[in-house]
Amino acid sequence: MTKRVLVIEDEPNIVEAISFILSRDGWAVATHSDGETAVQAVLDAVPDALILDVMLPGRSGYDILHDLRAHDLTRRLPVLMLTARGQRTDREQAERLGVNRFMTKPFSNAEVVDTLNELVPG
Amino acid sequence: MTQSRLTGSRIRERRLFLGHKQSALAKAVGISAAYLNLIEHNRRRAGSGLLDDLARELKTDPRSLSEGAEVALLGALREAGQRLPEVTPELHRSEDFAGRFPGWSALVAAQHQRIRDLEHLVEALSDRLTHDPELAASLHEVISAVTAIRSTVGILSGGGEVDAEWQSRFMRNMRDEGRRLSSAAQGLVEYLDAGADQDMAPVVPGEELAAYLDRRDHHLSELEGLNAADAQEIAATIAALISQVGSLQTAAAKDVARRQFQQYVEDAVAMPLPAFQAARKDVTGDPSRLAAHFAQPLPSVMRRLAFVPPDAEAPPVGLVSCDGSGTLILRKALPGFAVPRFGAACPYWPLYQALSRPGHPLRAVVEMPGPTPRRFLCQAVCLPREALRFDVPPVFEAMMLIEPVDDAQAHGADGPVLPVGSSCRVCPRSDCAARREASLLSANPA
Numbered sequence: 001m002t003k004r005v006l007v008i009e010d011e012p013n014i015v016e017a018i019s020f021i022l023s024r025d026g027w028a029v030a031t032h033s034d035g036e037t038a039v040q041a042v043l044d045a046v047p048d049a050l051i052l053d054v055m056l057p058g059r060s061g062y063d064i065l066h067d068l069r070a071h072d073l074t075r076r077l078p079v080l081m082l083t084a085r086g087q088r089t090d091r092e093q094a095e096r097l098g099v100n101r102f103m104t105k106p107f108s109n110a111e112v113v114d115t116l117n118e119l120v121p122g
Numbered sequence: 123m124t125q126s127r128l129t130g131s132r133i134r135e136r137r138l139f140l141g142h143k144q145s146a147l148a149k150a151v152g153i154s155a156a157y158l159n160l161i162e163h164n165r166r167r168a169g170s171g172l173l174d175d176l177a178r179e180l181k182t183d184p185r186s187l188s189e190g191a192e193v194a195l196l197g198a199l200r201e202a203g204q205r206l207p208e209v210t211p212e213l214h215r216s217e218d219f220a221g222r223f224p225g226w227s228a229l230v231a232a233q234h235q236r237i238r239d240l241e242h243l244v245e246a247l248s249d250r251l252t253h254d255p256e257l258a259a260s261l262h263e264v265i266s267a268v269t270a271i272r273s274t275v276g277i278l279s280g281g282g283e284v285d286a287e288w289q290s291r292f293m294r295n296m297r298d299e300g301r302r303l304s305s306a307a308q309g310l311v312e313y314l315d316a317g318a319d320q321d322m323a324p325v326v327p328g329e330e331l332a333a334y335l336d337r338r339d340h341h342l343s344e345l346e347g348l349n350a351a352d353a354q355e356i357a358a359t360i361a362a363l364i365s366q367v368g369s370l371q372t373a374a375a376k377d378v379a380r381r382q383f384q385q386y387v388e389d390a391v392a393m394p395l396p397a398f399q400a401a402r403k404d405v406t407g408d409p410s411r412l413a414a415h416f417a418q419p420l421p422s423v424m425r426r427l428a429f430v431p432p433d434a435e436a437p438p439v440g441l442v443s444c445d446g447s448g449t450l451i452l453r454k455a456l457p458g459f460a461v462p463r464f465g466a467a468c469p470y471w472p473l474y475q476a477l478s479r480p481g482h483p484l485r486a487v488v489e490m491p492g493p494t495p496r497r498f499l500c501q502a503v504c505l506p507r508e509a510l511r512f513d514v515p516p517v518f519e520a521m522m523l524i525e526p527v528d529d530a531q532a533h534g535a536d537g538p539v540l541p542v543g544s545s546c547r548v549c550p551r552s553d554c555a556a557r558r559e560a561s562l563l564s565a566n567p568a
Contacts, residue, residue, distance in 0.1 A: 011266045011269070011270060013270035013274065013295040013298065013299055014266065014269055014270045014273065016291070016292075016295060017270060017273035017274050017276075017277060017292075017295075018273065020277060020288065020292075021273070021276075021277060024282060024283075055262060084261075084262050084265040084266065084269075089491065089550045089551075090550070093552065105265050105266070105268075105269040106237075106265065106268045106269035106272040106273070107269065107272075107273070108206050108208050108209070108272070108273075108276060109208075109209075109273055109276040109277060109280065110206075110208035110209065110276075110280075111208065
């Protein structure tokens with residue numbers, strides 16, 4: 001069965017690159033770019049995994065993650081968070097909110113694919 | 123003569139540049155067009171005599187055909203190939219790759235160079251992230267573009283099928299991101315050069331002067347050693363200095379500078395440089411002892427400590443001052459202790475505690491946030507700026523001296539280490555009772 005991932009990221013060329021590498025690896029990829037409507041987008045079609053940017057228009061990735069962890073449908077949804085800032089405090093904040101993996105930009109393609117496959121085996 | 127695998131490509135490139143037909147060139151050097159075709163596609167080597175003949179017909183030096191610029195290109199490709207540990211391109215076939223796909227290989231090399239340059243730029247600027255939200259936003263733009271380019275280059279150079287339509291799309295993306303990077307990098311350079319560029323000079327009077335003082339590291343040797351009794355000489359020296367400072371363009375900026383330079387001269391006269399540096403070595407760590415030694419008020423000593431040149435025994439110190447409204451007047455930052463260029467600073471700075479306790483010197487060790495939090499000894503005092511009068515309220519000015527400290531020194535200080543920041547907009551501390559506004563660096567500030 002095809003694994004589904006939702007990419008919430010507002011940089012179109014990053015979205016395109018991530019979508020390509022994940023599609024090539026067999027994932028069904030959906031994308032969303034707006035922070036304000038992101039939680040609803042996840043709830044409308046809960047994926048097997050979520051890639052979540054931190055700095056999004058309208059709402060930060062941290063706030064989105066906070067809301068997702070409060071919802072029964074997404075409490076255990078595997079989330080890989082991407083950020084341009086890799087400070088210890090950023091990582092700690094993401095971990096407090098229940099992120100599964102935290103990755104600093106610029107990332108490598110293989111790292112993204114391997115991490116998702118680790119989060120959603122098989 | 124040693125030939126590389128790209129000799130044929132350069133022969134072909136030179137021939138096409140001159141507009142010669144392959145058959146005509148082949149005939150001129152006495153070989154068949156088919157054989158020249160093989161040479162031009164790097165499938166046959168040209169002997170040294172033939173290479174000389176080809177060079178003669180192509181009006182160039184044989185060495186430029188045999189060596190060219192591919193050494194640098196191959197070096198760049200090798201570096202690009204080693205950049206991503208998880209991708210293992212066939213490094214031993216770099217020359218093949220460069221020969222068969224010169225455009226692609228040049229693109230990979232150029233992108234590698236661009237990414238490397240931008241990584242260096244980002245690293246060099248990382249310390250300044252806490253200075254200015256605008257700069258933080260610009261750097262985010264750079265990092266986003268670098269991320270898109272790195273990921274796209276990884277797809278194009280990492281093996282695996284990429285059909286023509288996707289290749290075209292990724293090429294377009296890289297072109298767009300390259301332009302975006304150029305624009306973002308140019309904006310950053312202009313920002314950083316603003317103090318040296320008249321067109322970009324700050325428009326606020328204090329900013330014009332601050333930019334100049336930062337370039338001089340706040341030490342003005344022209345104003346040292348003047349004769350206190352010769353007011354005319356002092357005025358002339360200050361006027362000459364102001365006229366030399368290109369960034370002081372407005373009358374308001376010159377007026378601000380004149381007052382600060384006058385203050386500098388008064389401090390220098392009261393505490394001449396050689397005597398001050400000698401006394402500083404004997405009386406370390408406590409500006410009040412220097413104040414007693416020279417019979418000068420603490421703020422004068424603090425300015426002198428911050429404005430004399432540092433040496434091995436007296437490392438650089440920072441200084442900030444503010445008036446009763448909290449507006450920063452003097453700003454001399456230190457690495458790791460960012461002083462906001464615009465807007466208000468952190469209300470937990472001892473500078474502001476001193477403002478609420480005029481006449482009581484305060485001392486505290488503070489910790490600035492960051493990947494490696496750094497600690498500083500801050501000594502602050504607030505005193506009336508002018509002589510006290512009965513007819514007008516006093517105007518107070520607080521001043522704070524900032525010195526880097528190590529952990530051992532921090533443990534010896536009065537009270538606990540105080541967590542502070544630069545300004546709310548760029549402070550990641552989310553559990554801060556003094557927060558005025560949301561941080562760009564933290565998601566759910568109070």
